[in-house]
């Protein structure tokens with residue numbers, strides 16, 4: 001059983017706000033739901049499957065289904081942090097492929113920027129180990145700093161190489177009028193910015209924003225009936241890994257497994273990928289993903305990103321053309337959603353003209369999720385352009 005070309009993304013919508021002090025989280029979910037459904041040419045009444053992550057208020061999916069007035073026959077409110085909205089695309093496609101639903105709505109909404117959840121280390125709900133690790137300074141940036149430090153030690157990666165990733169994101173963000181940070185930065189800007197958690201500087205980090213996004217997936221018959229350019233889901237993989245209580249190599253992520261499974265299901269190779277949306281909580285997150293997804297060998301990421309590799313439109317592997325979470329937005333700390341939305345724009349030819357990848361036919365979106373390790377929850381989705 002495969003989900004390859006069984007489900008199609010018909011609607012995608014990104015909330016335009018970056019600071020939303022006057023909205024409730026439920027309102028943000030509702031606004032993006034209506035936006036994505038309008039994009040698809042559908043309504044709430046058409047939805048029979050609903051997916052949302054741990055950012056939804058109250059009883060999560062149940063509360064939001066009630067708030068939105070949905071009557072669905074399939075629901076999933078599992079959470080995988082930064083990778084959840086990629087895993088939900090895979091889950092929704094599987095539900096559609098098996099006939100459990102025909103129109104799946106996926107919503108994300110949150111307000112970490114205008115709430116007390118702004119400080120690093122307070123970005124998500126307290127995990128079981130909170131009493132033992134974050135209180136000693138082991139917050140999210142410190143975890144990724146461990147991975148960066150190990151990568152530097154093991155492979156000779158430099159801060160300047162990591163900075164190239166932020167530079168590429170900022171070159172893209174300058175064209176996005178909604179991006180929180182639109183200033184183009186240099187390698188020197190990044191390495192001279194204040195240290196947050198050595199070796200990660202402020203400019204190695206993602207932004208913290210309010211906002212949200214939504215996707216609508218449909219089955220093939222509905223996709224054909226819609227007056228909208230749909231995008232096919234070709235493959236999906238996810239990897240949840242146990243990390244505690246033993247030695248682990250923090251430079252290796254679950255992307256090794258999730259990527260392998262997604263490529264296998266999609267039946268495409270790395271050289272077929274025209275665009276990548278990579279979860280970018282920190283510059284090191286992107287570098288590890290590039291290696292673990294197989295775009296370069298382990299340890300070679302620092303060299304791989306040199307020379308404008310990630311820069312759209314003509315780099316070897318253009319990434320995060322909306323500016324990503326490093327510059328644009330990171331709503332509810334679950335940046336996988338925006339990686340999907342920009343990948344859909346690229347495949348529809350609807351990205352900003354300055355960063356639209358020519359003849360973009362196959363895109364990959366990848367999420368890294370987790371609190372205290374880069375290995376915990378990873379999800380990869382491969383999408384293909386459908387010629388309408």
Ligand SMILES: CC(=O)SCCNC(=O)CCNC(=O)[C@H](O)C(C)(C)COP(=O)(O)OP(=O)(O)OC[C@H]1O[C@@H](n2cnc3c(N)ncnc32)[C@H](O)[C@@H]1OP(=O)(O)O
Pocket residue numbers: 081082119120121123140141181196202203204205206207208281282326333368369370371
């Ligand atoms: C699974 C996962 O990986 S979850 C990911 C979790 N996400 C995170 O951990 C978020 C990481 N980011 C952060 O914690 C914060 O954005 C920080 C620490 C980098 C910066 O926070 P602060 O130091 O409080 O910055 P503050 O908001 O006060 O802004 C100070 C300046 O830095 C700038 N700035 C803030 N964040 C960033 C950033 N990420 N990149 C570049 N500039 C930034 C601001 O624009 C501001 O500039 P100005 O003085 O010219 O106006």
